[in-house]
Amino acid sequence: MKSAVIQLPGLNRDRDMIAALTKISGKAPVTVWQTETELPDVDLIVIPGGFSYGDYLRCGAIAARMPVMRAVADKAAKGVTVIGVCNGFQILLEAGLLPGALMRNASLKFVCREVKLEVANANTAFTRAYAQGQIIRCPVAHHDGNYFADAETLKRIEGNGQVVFRYAEGTNPNGSINDIAGVMNEAGNVLGMMPHPENLIESAHGGTDGRGLFESVLGIAA
Amino acid sequence: MTKARVIVTLKNGVLDPQGKAIESALGGLGFAGIGSVRQGKVFDIVLEETDPARAEAALKKMCEQLLANTVIEDYSITIG
Numbered sequence: 001m002k003s004a005v006i007q008l009p010g011l012n013r014d015r016d017m018i019a020a021l022t023k024i025s026g027k028a029p030v031t032v033w034q035t036e037t038e039l040p041d042v043d044l045i046v047i048p049g050g051f052s053y054g055d056y057l058r059c060g061a062i063a064a065r066m067p068v069m070r071a072v073a074d075k076a077a078k079g080v081t082v083i084g085v086c087n088g089f090q091i092l093l094e095a096g097l098l099p100g101a102l103m104r105n106a107s108l109k110f111v112c113r114e115v116k117l118e119v120a121n122a123n124t125a126f127t128r129a130y131a132q133g134q135i136i137r138c139p140v141a142h143h144d145g146n147y148f149a150d151a152e153t154l155k156r157i158e159g160n161g162q163v164v165f166r167y168a169e170g171t172n173p174n175g176s177i178n179d180i181a182g183v184m185n186e187a188g189n190v191l192g193m194m195p196h197p198e199n200l201i202e203s204a205h206g207g208t209d210g211r212g213l214f215e216s217v218l219g220i221a222a
Numbered sequence: 223m224t225k226a227r228v229i230v231t232l233k234n235g236v237l238d239p240q241g242k243a244i245e246s247a248l249g250g251l252g253f254a255g256i257g258s259v260r261q262g263k264v265f266d267i268v269l270e271e272t273d274p275a276r277a278e279a280a281l282k283k284m285c286e287q288l289l290a291n292t293v294i295e296d297y298s299i300t301i302g
């Protein structure tokens with residue numbers, strides 16, 4: 001399993017993502033800078049978190065228009081697995097690869113804490129190492145994680161099982177509609193999520209609940 | 223040269239927590255009778271294009287592709 005991590009100015013969770021992928025897959029991902037127009041032949045593309053372009057205009061808006069994102073869209077259309085975490089999720093939404101939008105947290109505050117996630121659909125390439133309805137721990141750190149989609153879109157993604165993770169009851173940190181924490185595209189190969197599974201993968205992190213996502217995608221038995 | 227102003231606002235029905243916070247701050251300052259506050263963005267753009275119709279067409283593309291996220295935002299363009 002070969003993976004690539006996209007790098008853009010202002011992203012700062014790339015190091016954590018590279019460390020997680022390296023530890024779990026045993027192979028370091030290649031890094032790809034924003035100006036690249038082609039991606040290497042990989043099975044997994046990850047857009048990590050951070051504050052690309054200083055969150056100017058809208059979070060992820062400018063990053064989504066960089067050349068590398070056209071290459072990511074091409075790969076996604078060909079079925080390559082793509083994961084965006086936090087700012088990476090915002091970028092995938094702005095690039096039109098996922099439905100909906102992320103808005104300022106309802107509290108207007110930056111939220112940095114651990115939440116509980118419910119695996120809303122365990123029958124995906126991203127969650128097969130988890131059980132349906134399993135509650136996992138996961139850290140969040142964001143200012144704009146308030147997921148929104150219009151009623152029609154919401155009905156469609158709920159009906160299709162595209163809601164992959166929800167904030168477990170009482171832990172919604174940002175006002176997201178239907179407690180949505182992570183969604184995938186209709187084809188099931190592109191996932192975006194606000195929480196940071198890469199920050200809970202070894203005992204030094206205080207837990208390993210995030211490993212299941214990487215093990216699912218990398219095809220490693222849990 | 224064409225001068226244009228683009229205004230981007232949240233669509234009706236989309237929650238605007240910043241607008242809500244401003245609304246309550248205005249109330250706190252003693253401004254009574256405020257129905258609601260919605261916050262938006264203003265872009266003043268100067269184009270080399272002199273033909274208003276072509277300028278407007280270009281601005282519309284800019285709005286669709288970057289200035290607004292049409293999932294949650296509406297935009298309006300004023301020229302001149």
